[in-house]
Amino acid sequence: MNNLFFDDYRDMSAHAGHIVLSELKKKKDLRICTATGNSPTGTYEFLARQYLNHPELFKELHIVKLDEWGGLPDTHPGSCEHYLQEHLLKPLNISNDRYTGFSTNPQNARLECERIQQKIENDGLIDLCILGLGNNGHIGFNEPDYHLQPFCHVAQLSEASQKHGMVKDLDIKPSFGMTLGMQNILSAKRIILLIYGTGKEEVCSKLKKKIITTQLPATFLWLHPKVDCLQLKST
Template sequence: MLEFQVYPTYEHLSRAAADVVVSTLQTKPDAVICLPSGSTPVGMFRELILRHEQGLADFSQCTFVGLDEWIGMGPEDEGSGHQLLDRDFLHPIGFRSEQVLFFDARADDLHAECERINRALEELGGLDLIVLGIGMNGHLGLNEPGTSFDTYAHVSELDPITIEVGQKYFQGPTTLTGGVTLGLRHMMEARRLVLMASGEAKAPVIARAVNGEVTETFPASLVQEHSDAWVLVDADAASALL
């Protein structure tokens, strides 16, 4: 089932996404949740931090799972997914280290590291909620065009568009050699999937995700086949559909 919601502004969109996270925790305080790093979720994080400070959101029992990471980077590296999430969400909320599951993208054996994440997620019973942004090439996490829908955590070869767009997270030109990411099958098996998008630049990719052919060449199209997918966008990101 695909639920499509349009909000007038980014702020309204961010509050709506935060509502989904909070309602998940209210229903299941020990939920397993995956939230993305980057620019799109920053407003959602601000809202979740505010609600936490007001006593309206309790993260003390949940498990947070990191979505992806650039190969060779860790939590102290500016621009890494871990660093952005620590700064924008995990540290302000006060997550304990035992509540957090992240890829070690510096591991000597990255394939074994992906298997570690797969096993840990299986032991946790899978994801109750995953919130995602969408790439300009339709990627979800670092699942680039052509990734099998049946893929669990894996090492990803980055699309040139991802390498180019990824530079915005760094102060200077940065060589990105690859990534590790939760797989598209993790996303399909999540009990609820939320896809967020903001801004006119995302309008064509949102239109293709919800109305285009379901194909591995455009990973975000899988939302059409998810059992409980919510696509939440602001008016600008919906402009190709209105």
């Protein structure tokens, strides 16, 4: 894991954005798995600005949604779908045929996960995965547990996840989510882990110990050969 530290969020976001651009220049039909939340927002805003001057760079880019809250309408401002539409899909003009994402409120969440898993297997490996770090060490909705799921699955959300800024103000919070599994994530050719936000000091300290445990899913990133971990110097 390549640990990089920055003085401010804008510089961190720009660095992540330049990694994406460098990969796009090497492979026009790049497949990126994208997280949501505060951590990657600056990176997506950077890419949106780049699109204004170089739209040709993004014309074959394919986006894969990392996860989704269960049971929210796709237009709900707390849904991952709404977030990605506003911050990435519309700004980069990503057409439906270049987007793979869980439905927000499927009739059968398990079958929806099977659909996404099959599509990922049919379309090929993810080239770049952009991740955030949960306060309890989760990545995607791969929550701390005694075991972890390798492929797309329905995840019961922890109390910590239900306090996430995207849903914390909802009267009835989602009890489950749909997410790529650990093998899906670790099969990506390159990973960017963005660490930003309050309350992550303890989990960052544990991550730095390089002890791999299912109780802190992000530690499995130590098994990957090409992870850039970007964070502020104060984290």
